[in-house]
Amino acid sequence: MSERTPIPVDSPFEPAVRQASTVGLWVRTIGGPVVWIVHFAFVYFVAEAACATERSGSNGFVGSDALVVAIVVATVVAMAGCGALLVTARRADGDRVMARIGEVLGMGAAGATLVTGLAALVVGPC
Amino acid sequence: MSFDVAAPSDRHGPIGEPVVDEVTGLLTDPTTPVSAPAATTEQLDRLWDDKPGLWGRLTAVQNDAVGRRMMLTGFFFLLLGGSVDSVVMRLQLARPDSEIVGPQLYNELFTNHGSVTMFLVILPIFEGFAILTLPMLLGSREMPFPRLGAFAYWTFLMGGLLYYSSTLFSAVPDVGWFAYTPLSGPQFSPDLNVDFWVLGLGVAEIGAIAGAVEIIIAVLKLRAPGMTLARLPLYAWAMLITAFMILFAFTPLIVGSLLLELERGFGMHFFTPGAGGSSLLWQHLFWIFGHPEVYIQFLPATGIVSMVLPVMVRRRIAGYSWMVAAMIGIGFLSFGLWAHHMFTVGLPAIVLAFFAAASMVIAIPAGVQFFSWIATIWDGQVRWTTPMLFVFGFMITFVIGGITGVMVAAVPFDQQAHDSYFVVGHLHYVLIGGVAFPIFAGVYYWYPKFTGRMMSERLGRWNFWLLFVGVHVTFFPMHIVGLLGMPRRIYTYPEDAGWGLWNLISSLGLLLILPGIGLFVLNVWWSRKHGQRAGANPWGADSLEWALPSPPPQQGWTRLPIVHSRHPLWDQDELHRGDDRHEQLAHALGRWPLKWRAVLVVGTGNGEPEEVFRVANTSIWPFVTALGTVGIFASELLKLRLGALLGAAIVIGSVVMWNRPSPPLMTEEEELAFERDHGVPVRASGSLVVARWGMALAILFVSIAFGSFLLSYFYLRLENPVWPPAGVARPGLGIAAVVVVLFAAAAGAVGAGRRGILAGDRARLVRGLAIGSACAVAAVALLAVDLASADFGPGDHAYGSIFHTLGAFTIVLASVAVVMSVSTLVYAVRGHYSARRFSPVDNVARFWAATGVIAAISITVLYGAPYLTS
Numbered sequence: 001m002s003e004r005t006p007i008p009v010d011s012p013f014e015p016a017v018r019q020a021s022t023v024g025l026w027v028r029t030i031g032g033p034v035v036w037i038v039h040f041a042f043v044y045f046v047a048e049a050a051c052a053t054e055r056s057g058s059n060g061f062v063g064s065d066a067l068v069v070a071i072v073v074a075t076v077v078a079m080a081g082c083g084a085l086l087v088t089a090r091r092a093d094g095d096r097v098m099a100r101i102g103e104v105l106g107m108g109a110a111g112a113t114l115v116t117g118l119a120a121l122v123v124g125p126c
Numbered sequence: 127m128s129f130d131v132a133a134p135s136d137r138h139g140p141i142g143e144p145v146v147d148e149v150t151g152l153l154t155d156p157t158t159p160v161s162a163p164a165a166t167t168e169q170l171d172r173l174w175d176d177k178p179g180l181w182g183r184l185t186a187v188q189n190d191a192v193g194r195r196m197m198l199t200g201f202f203f204l205l206l207g208g209s210v211d212s213v214v215m216r217l218q219l220a221r222p223d224s225e226i227v228g229p230q231l232y233n234e235l236f237t238n239h240g241s242v243t244m245f246l247v248i249l250p251i252f253e254g255f256a257i258l259t260l261p262m263l264l265g266s267r268e269m270p271f272p273r274l275g276a277f278a279y280w281t282f283l284m285g286g287l288l289y290y291s292s293t294l295f296s297a298v299p300d301v302g303w304f305a306y307t308p309l310s311g312p313q314f315s316p317d318l319n320v321d322f323w324v325l326g327l328g329v330a331e332i333g334a335i336a337g338a339v340e341i342i343i344a345v346l347k348l349r350a351p352g353m354t355l356a357r358l359p360l361y362a363w364a365m366l367i368t369a370f371m372i373l374f375a376f377t378p379l380i381v382g383s384l385l386l387e388l389e390r391g392f393g394m395h396f397f398t399p400g401a402g403g404s405s406l407l408w409q410h411l412f413w414i415f416g417h418p419e420v421y422i423q424f425l426p427a428t429g430i431v432s433m434v435l436p437v438m439v440r441r442r443i444a445g446y447s448w449m450v451a452a453m454i455g456i457g458f459l460s461f462g463l464w465a466h467h468m469f470t471v472g473l474p475a476i477v478l479a480f481f482a483a484a485s486m487v488i489a490i491p492a493g494v495q496f497f498s499w500i501a502t503i504w505d506g507q508v509r510w511t512t513p514m515l516f517v518f519g520f521m522i523t524f525v526i527g528g529i530t531g532v533m534v535a536a537v538p539f540d541q542q543a544h545d546s547y548f549v550v551g552h553l554h555y556v557l558i559g560g561v562a563f564p565i566f567a568g569v570y571y572w573y574p575k576f577t578g579r580m581m582s583e584r585l586g587r588w589n590f591w592l593l594f595v596g597v598h599v600t601f602f603p604m605h606i607v608g609l610l611g612m613p614r615r616i617y618t619y620p621e622d623a624g625w626g627l628w629n630l631i632s633s634l635g636l637l638l639i640l641p642g643i644g645l646f647v648l649n650v651w652w653s654r655k656h657g658q659r660a661g662a663n664p665w666g667a668d669s670l671e672w673a674l675p676s677p678p679p680q681q682g683w684t685r686l687p688i689v690h691s692r693h694p695l696w697d698q699d700e701l702h703r704g705d706d707r708h709e710q711l712a713h714a715l716g717r718w719p720l721k722w723r724a725v726l727v728v729g730t731g732n733g734e735p736e737e738v739f740r741v742a743n744t745s746i747w748p749f750v751t752a753l754g755t756v757g758i759f760a761s762e763l764l765k766l767r768l769g770a771l772l773g774a775a776i777v778i779g780s781v782v783m784w785n786r787p788s789p790p791l792m793t794e795e796e797e798l799a800f801e802r803d804h805g806v807p808v809r810a811s812g813s814l815v816v817a818r819w820g821m822a823l824a825i826l827f828v829s830i831a832f833g834s835f836l837l838s839y840f841y842l843r844l845e846n847p848v849w850p851p852a853g854v855a856r857p858g859l860g861i862a863a864v865v866v867v868l869f870a871a872a873a874g875a876v877g878a879g880r881r882g883i884l885a886g887d888r889a890r891l892v893r894g895l896a897i898g899s900a901c902a903v904a905a906v907a908l909l910a911v912d913l914a915s916a917d918f919g920p921g922d923h924a925y926g927s928i929f930h931t932l933g934a935f936t937i938v939l940a941s942v943a944v945v946m947s948v949s950t951l952v953y954a955v956r957g958h959y960s961a962r963r964f965s966p967v968d969n970v971a972r973f974w975a976a977t978g979v980i981a982a983i984s985i986t987v988l989y990g991a992p993y994l995t996s
Contacts, residue, residue, distance in 0.1 A: 022731040025355075033458035040462045044480055051474035052844040067476075095731070097356035097447050104451035112459065112487045119479035126474040 028092055028102040031085040032109030039078035039113050043071045051126035064125040075117025082110035158695040160662050161673045162702050164684040164716045174680035174723060176744055185744040187272035189257050192279050196254025199283050200247050207242025211235045220633035222621040232617030233300040240303030245327045246286045248561055252426040253337035256365045262671035263359055265350025265687045267725050268741045270343040270816045273748045273784060274336050280752030281333030288756055289326025299323035307397035307408040312390045324383045325759040331376050338369035343819045347727050351708040352689040354733045359669050363450050364429025367457040368422055374830055375418040381834035382411030394920050394927035402924030404845045407838060413464035421460035425453060427564035428495055431517050434571045435499055437667045438514040439506025445498045452491035459488040469540045478537050485535030492528055512586030516567035519594045523559025527552055548608025554601040574664050578676045579657030585649040589642055596638030603628040668693035673701055685716035711735055711804045722791045727815045735806045739813035747784035751777055782949050787958050794962055811963045821969045825976040832980050835932050842924045843995055850925045850992050854918050861912045862989035866982050868905035872898040873978030876947055880971035886961045895951040902944045906937050936984045943977045946970045
């Protein structure tokens with residue numbers, strides 16, 4: 001077996017060159033936008049559900065006040081998530097360009113999340 | 127005949143005459159590196175070439191052929207649908223009370239114009255462009271799944287032709303490119319017009335997704351050694367993000383189209399309010415696709431601009447990381463904008479606010495891109511070549527379209543401007559400025575690489591100025607006439623409306639656009655034979671493809687480059703120098719193997735070599751599969767249900783043949799010998815890494831489709847206060863539990879079989895596949911019987927429609943998994959797999975795991991939701 005072979009090539013199990021996992025890299029890079037879109041989908045669906053049931057004359061999936069509270073809480077949680085990702089991106093070793101991309105996206109996602117969540121305070125529910 | 131000012135006649139001769147390696151004034155440093163010549167170039171060129179003749183054309187899979195065909199087909203549909211329709215519409219609207227065409231034909235014209243340009247023109251042009259250029263740009267020899275690329279092309283072509291065949295039946299779609307329900311439903315559109323729209327474009331949508339899978343894996347895995355993510359050319363980033371967007375956007379549309387066709391052809395009720403459906407559900411499903419579609423077209427254009435502009439100003443792009451972040455940001459944000467097309471349908475105020483906010487926020491990353499380009503220009507010195515002129519035209523025009531986009535993002539303004547000509551003006555500024563001009567820039571820029579000839583600069587300048595002036599004369603007045611109150615999609619207007627002058631100006635603008643397009647076609651045709659001969663790098667560019675000869679050999683890179691920089695041709699003196707391991711590997715792959723097509727796979731993040739595999743060769747099966755696919759859709763169009771079943775049988779049979787194992791052309795010992803020398807596994811029987819990525823994306827596609835069905839289910843649930851409808855019993859839970867257990871057992875058995883072959887135990891593999899298939903067949907049969915014996919039918923109400931549709935989706939998904947596991951079982955019995963060559967087994971096991979999870983969720987929703995949400 002050559003010194004250059006990173007793992008034993010006669011291993012019966014998945015004889016592939018083991019590459020470092022890129023999961024962490026992707027989480028740091030696009031974690032912010034993922035948080036934004038999850039937050040966006042959550043507040044949209046909750047609002048749609050609340051307003052649809054209100055329209056139909058039933059008591060509502062959640063009340064108007066509860067809807068606003070749910071959106072504000074979701075926004076705070078999402079922004080905390082963006083902040084955590086930002087810190088992780090800054091502390092991570094490795095490619096600085098990808099880290100910078102992650103930082104920019106994390107900050108942008110936090111801003112976009114805030115703008116989305118503020119709608120609950122500025123515009124009335126349903 | 128010559129169209130160039132300073133083009134000596136000796137530069138126009140046939141091959142063999144002197145070649146110019148630079149365009150005057152462009153190249154400050156003519157010593158950019160080129161790819162190393164190798165003794166094996168001709169052998170590899172023959173190995174990678176497609177076969178000649180008609181059979182060769184039908185079986186061609188090489189990225190050059192597929193890419194060119196997709197682009198040419200896109201341009202063909204542009205001339206057919208984009209140009210002719212618009213000319214007739216502008217002639218009609220030039221004067222008030224015009225009767226050149228009637229309202230019905232006008233409806234058909236604007237429907238065709240929108241549908242063709244959005245589905246059949248820009249998308250195949252960009253995907254074809256990517257398939258053509260990415261391997262050279264990334265330092266690879268091919269795309270990962272050449273047969274999938276060929277399938278993408280054939281489905282684009284056949285889908286487009288199926289759509290256009292509506293003219294033969296006098297059934298041209300006439301409900302707009304968005305086909306809103308209930309207008310597109312069976313009550314108001316009982317003829318075949320809408321079926322042509324749904325089914326013809328549905329085939330093309332499948333092609334778009336197939337192409338996207340190719341592009342994602344090519345960018346992430348098929349690159350030169352050393353090309354890390356941070357060294358990716360911006361065009362590759364743009365196409366990577368675009369391809370993911372295609373996957374996420376087109377899948378909901380396919381699901382929506384399926385639901386619409388089920389409503390039209392099978393009497394179901396998803397969009398009929400009287401039966402518990404919702405017409406807004408269609409709008410949601412359509413615009414979840416429709417708005418990202420704009421950015422699906424815009425992002426590749428920004429990628430092209432980001433390649434052309436720095437070369438033309440001889441400066442690196444300013445703010446590379448900001449530019450990548452902006453592209454990713456646009457990709458995500460574009461999925462939070464869809465309801466801004468629905469501001470006037472009565473959505474709750476808070477929902478309007480969410481979408482208005484996202485619609486305005488997306489201007490920020492778009493602005494970042496523009497400031498990056500402006501900073502790059504500021505720092506450099508502009509050479510006003512034709513590609514740069516089109517970049518300039520893009521920047522001016524798109525900024526105007528972007529600003530009007532921010533205007534319509536504001537709810538109060540949009541509610542005034544909605545469905546007016548203001549929106550028509552806005553979208554044409556975005557799509558022509560933001561998409562068409564960069565396409566022209568890209569063609570002028572890369573044409574020399576693929577033909578070995580420069581396009582005429584003189585014709586190019588005329589081409590640009592006619593188009594630039596013509597576009598603004600045509601589309602700017604539309605903003606004014608829209609604000610004056612002219613609604614869109616009207617076939618004529620009265621004289622006293624006061625819109626006549628602006629419409630006349632718009633129509634006159636077309637007199638500039640048409641010769642502009644004509645000159646472009648002339649230039650492409652003329653320059654192919656008479657253009658100035660181009661060397662390897664006539665623009666003095668920085669990216670890898672310009673190190674190859676113009677035109678390049680079939681395999682592109684005989685000897686793979688080794689990348690140390692984001693601008694290898696500007697920063698590296700030599701393209702084949704690197705660390706010893708990379709050098710030896712690149713050198714070895716230039717000489718070996720010469721009897722099968724070898725492609726290098728690298729690590730996603732670090733660009734380190736990960737695998738050498740045999741990429742698929744020519745095959746007729748992608749063509750046959752596309753024929754079967756279009757056969758299903760065409761049969762449904764004609765309500766020939768047996769024909770649809772035949773089409774499905776052809777698809778299943780041809781996919782099995784497409785993927786059947788072929789002789790690996792190399793023994794496991796020979797593979798191991800190379801592996802010992804170079805430390806990189808060789809897989810002459812097909813890749814493990816790329817196949818895993820392909821399966822992951824297939825699972826992602828299925829998951830998005832499933833998510834779209836779930837969205838539809840719960841949307842209908844919200845629209846119906848009583849669920850299930852009064853008089854309908856809740857489904858029984860006993861059979862559901864048995865079905866879930868059987869699916870879990872199937873997934874577990876196949877997984878156990880996979881572990882068996884990894885341990886070298888083929889009998890365990892056979893046992894696992896057999897037990898898994900049997901469990902799955904039992905589960906499918908039980909579920910089918912339960913659906914068939916329900917006391918309500920799919921056509922009774924919305925609940926019945928979505929219940930049976932989601933159930934049928936689960937059955938179809940599980941049936942696909944059964945076909946995969948049975949065909950793998952057959953090959954396993956024949957002794958095809960080993961602990962080293964087990965990629966198909968790996969794929970089946972992963973697909974079964976996903977199927978098990980999706981089936982469990984699906985059955986839980988179907989059987990549990992009526993209890994949980996009442």
